Amino acid sequence: MDTSVKNVIVEKAKTSKIDQVDFNNLSFGSIVTDHMMVCDYKDGAWETPKVVPYQPITLDPSSKIFHYGQSVFEGMKAYKDTDNNVWLFRPLENQKRLNISSKRLAIPEIPEAYFMEGLKALLKVDQQWIPQTEGSSLYIRPFVFATGKGFHASPANEYKFIIACAPSGPYFSGKVKVLIEEKYSRSANGGVGFAKAGGNYAGQFYPTQLAVAKGYNQVIWTDDNSHEYIEEAGAMNIFIRINDTLITSPTSDRILDGITRKSLIELAKDEGINVEVRKITVKEVVEASKNGTLMEMFGAGTAAVISPISAFGFQEKDYELPELDKSYAALLKKRITDIQYNRAEDKFGWRYKL
Incomplete structure (x- = not known):
């Protein structure tokens, strides 16, 4: 199977909601950026990742995520330094752990290139959302879940991999x-x-x-x-x-x-x-x-x-x-x-x- 990514498809949002955000008073994980990365698994392979405007998703009521809980996720962050450079912290460890989790739940593993190139394309489009306020960062949530349909208790045949982001302040304040x-x-x-x-x-x-x-x-x-x-x-x-x-x-x-x-x-x-x-x-x-x-x-x-x-x-x-x-x-x-x-x-x- 070809696990390289030729081109991540990017569809930019027509308008941005970034002007509505107070970056000096960010809660944790409650405000999302303008875009998300989406990648579907069908016919035994992961399709080309896409960066699209952040939007609701539609699922059939018999999608197996609702019935058998095939769902895994990761948590990571993007940081911006004083020179506006953007940094990740050990992202390949998140990619590896996502696959360890996926394997345990009989979810198809995601090739490293799909994870990293999809993530980089998303952060490039939404890099203005990465806060520079002390203690704040862009929280990144990669997750995978079963979209295949049917009530039979078995692994799904279709899945969706999404990366969504939220500019966030501290998770806990105080002890x-x-x-x-x-x-x-x-x-x-x-x-x-x-x-x-x-x-x-x-x-x-x-x-x-x-x-x-x-x-x-x-x-x-x-x-x-x-x-x-x-x-x-x-x-x-x-x-x-x-x-x-x-x-x-x-x-x-x-x-x-x-x-x-x-x-x-x-x-x-x-x-x-x-x-x-x-x-x-x-x-x-x-x-x-x-x-x-x-x-x-x-x-x-x-x-x-x-x-x-x-x-x-x-x-x-x-x-x-x-x-x-x-x-x-x-x-x-x-x-x-x-x-x-x-x-x-x-x-x-x-x-x-x-």
Whole structure:
């Protein structure tokens, strides 16, 4: 199969809505740009990607996305530096992970050229939408879903790959208070927890609502079997600092291989921070809080980058995290965002210039 892309088809919008946007007061992911990239899978092959005006899509009620949940997505960002250069952060990692997710849900994998050339064509058309306000960026959402029709429980024969973008401010403002989950599970061994499947997130909403009703912002997920081990923080990977050691759970069938996560591990090691990738129990975290050695907890992901945790709840009791003048969270967030916004040297080769 020819996996190269000769020409991405571009159909520009007749008018732009960019003048209606206050770029100094951006919420996260609620305003979309003028265009989107669309690529259809039919007759056993991906068709030529197209950049078209952002618009609704029409689907048959029997489209399999509605019935069997074949849907995966990615989250990434575009940044603009002070010289108006546009940068991506490790985009090929997103492309690879999208295919890992797709394979697990029996969705046809997308060739690298289709992903990258379609994305670049979209960003070229909508590059004026990339904000330069401090802390803001253009959030990019690639996603694939089943459009093939029929009620038979089987993989679809047709799919749609879309990339849509939203100029966005910070995902969270301030620190978050979390509840360690003791009943519900985000994922299980042999399941799809490692994939960015839409259903993974749908299954999180109800337990999170229960936690919010108790005064928490998010849930800390524990393992599906014993609920003894810390796994993820809401929709993010989690880091825990005990004394001067930074600990994060190893990836598995249940835990997403976060691009921000593995970047932070490299940056922490580069800073001389002792990093341990290992299982960590709830008991160990509670004991560390009680004896004063628990210094920090924070979530890590594309949307929030790093989200410091101010307190966690467990078995009807809250445990406060100390306020630090020089936290690992602040240090690592500055390191990674300085690379992303082209404010510092990129010794790792993570930046991708458009």
